[in-house]
Amino acid sequence: MYDIIVIGGGPAGMTAAIYARRATKSVLVLEALTCGGQIINTPDIENYPVEAHISGFDFSNRVYEQAKGLGAEFAFEKAVDIKDEGSVKTVVTTKGSYQAKAVIIATGSENRKLGLEDEQRLTGRGVSYCATCDGNFYRNKVVAVVGGGNTALEDAQYLAGLAKQVYLIHRRDSFRGEETNAERLKACENVEIVYNSNVTRLISEKRLKAIEVTNKLTGEVRTIELNGLFVAIGRVPENMNFASVAELDEAGYIVAGEDCHTKTEGVFVAGDNRTKALRQLVTATADGAMAATEAVKYLNNMSL
Amino acid sequence: MAVITINSNNFKTEVLESKVPVLADFNATWCGPCRSMKPMLDQLAEENKGYKIVSIDVDDNSELAEEYDVSSIPCLVVFRDGEEVNRSVGLIPKDMINALVEG
Structure with missing residues (x-):
């Protein structure tokens, strides 16, 4: 005892x-x-x-x-x-x-998961929950970050310094994260912010190849080809x-x-x-x- | 037996041509979870299980990391007769590491 x-x-x-x-x-x-x-x-x-x-x-x-x-x-x-x-x-x-x-x-x-099909299988095969751990594997590649808090903003900024292109997928039209983080990110040339949108499907063969992103307001579905997806949704x-x-x-x-x-x-x-x-x-x-x-x-x- | 450090010269002989199964630990010095897992791998190596444990630094061996499609570390890959038979990404406890090889 x-x-x-x-x-x-x-x-x-x-x-x-x-x-x-x-x-x-x-x-x-x-x-x-x-x-x-x-x-x-x-x-x-x-x-x-x-x-x-x-x-x-x-x-x-x-x-x-x-x-x-x-x-x-x-x-x-x-x-x-x-x-x-x-x-x-x-x-x-x-x-x-x-x-x-x-x-x-x-x-x-x-880490909160997206809850999408194949997410578990693709972890380490294109899906990551830690930009500072895995960012190095995506030098000059195309990546996306999901989320709108400080972690997502900081991850996107960190990855912008390594990757060719960074998409930030955010379900709202404004950020919960600090204003300075958001402003710094908007100034990055290789970052595109995709507002009001959720990742709705992981497209893969052996590893992740693309994501399907759905705009919550318009219902528009867009496919983004990429090498890595960083999940930062809390x-x-x-x-x-x-x-x-x-x-x-x-x-x-x-x-x-x-x-x-x-x-x-x-x-x-x-x-x-x-x-x-x-x-x-x-x-x-x-x-x-x-x-x-x-x-x-x-x-x-x-x-x- | 200690954990064997892999470089581009000994990968073929130590891993691909190994007579016993090989547990390959893809890691990096700056990776906290990798460093956390190291003592467990050292212990397993000292326990002389029926397999060999090797350490592959992904910064020193980026071509190997690329060849084996390692994009999150720590990443443990099990080889039998030169072929990948199992894989695990992320920090896991010692008994789960052992189970990757021994099933």
Whole structure:
């Protein structure tokens, strides 16, 4: 039996483990893949205090070493359920189950898919969710970016520096992303913005060859031949397994305030999978600290 | 056995002419998920499974990346008798990596 089980080994989860260990509680971190979470995809972090530049991979490794050095235990298993038995919670994984007095859910989020036929098969064969990872493979080629947020705008701009031609497919006629990002993009000669449109079909043989784009207002269907499609339509929280112990909003985020409490006593939430205004590395680590502190408080009250 | 680093000179002998199945890891130094997967591949190599693991840096071997149509990394490709028989794109856990070869 652990004092605290943290589900998810990203920045929020590992920071929670650090705080919990410093409060001398026993901690198990359950991680489905490898520690780090989505930040490992970021080649250069420039907005986290202290370091002007650090790669997401190095950042993750250092936080992992820090948590481990303080005595946090790690198991690489995917948590699929939390059973609330009052003062004891059982976390069921794909390999077994573990018990703790308190649980912190820090599962983050994953890329939202287009939901089109063949999307899975074409991932890595023309369909990508990470422009900075895969952009290099599309030097002097034709690519499209789908989305209208900052990620889509930044991806399109990054790709404009590599690719011959970039299409930006956006379902509205204005951008959610920052104005400066949008203006910079409009100034790029090799970028065409396709407004009010959705990607409605992936056309492929062995790999992606073209996309079908449908204008929402006119119904007009256009085929764009290309080599690569970068999907940047946001992220989806990974909370579905925990709906029995935590209330989810309509987008799937766990409803909780700054104190990171869920509707179940002893179950807390930290990081990108919580309802919040800003999802950044620094707010994820802040959540980790808060959730762990609240969990420690809960444990200490329990033993009174 | 350690992971073998591939260049244009040894690809044919180490991969295409290998007597045992080959798990080829297409990666790059700047790719975070690739670096995350490396320790798992090192462990699998040390465990001396019935297959060989090779590392192919896509920046140093862009012609190989192109030939095998690698356009997202990390990309794991399994070769048997010189032919591609399986492939996986993106970071996956160790047991899934092993299952790509052993099924």
